Amino acid sequence: MAIRYQADTGEDALIAEINTTPLVDVMLVLLIIFLITIPVVNSAIAVNLPREPNRPRTRSART
Secondary structure (H helix, E strand, O other), X not given: OOOOOOOOOOXXXXXXXXXXXXXXXXXXXXXXXXXXXXXXXXXXXXXXXXOOOOOOOOOOOOO
16 A cells, blocks of 8 residues: 655645755765864873872861
């Protein structure tokens, strides 16, 4: 059994297709962004940060 629809030939006919062009455009832009950013993330620069020893704070004598 198949479902049959009447074929409308007017301007207001329903188009039951998915337009994949915007999806492909977005995916290509994301691909280009990832291809540019991955090498930047992988090339790390060595930074010498100062080290601070962890000391417990002393409580003040307030009552």
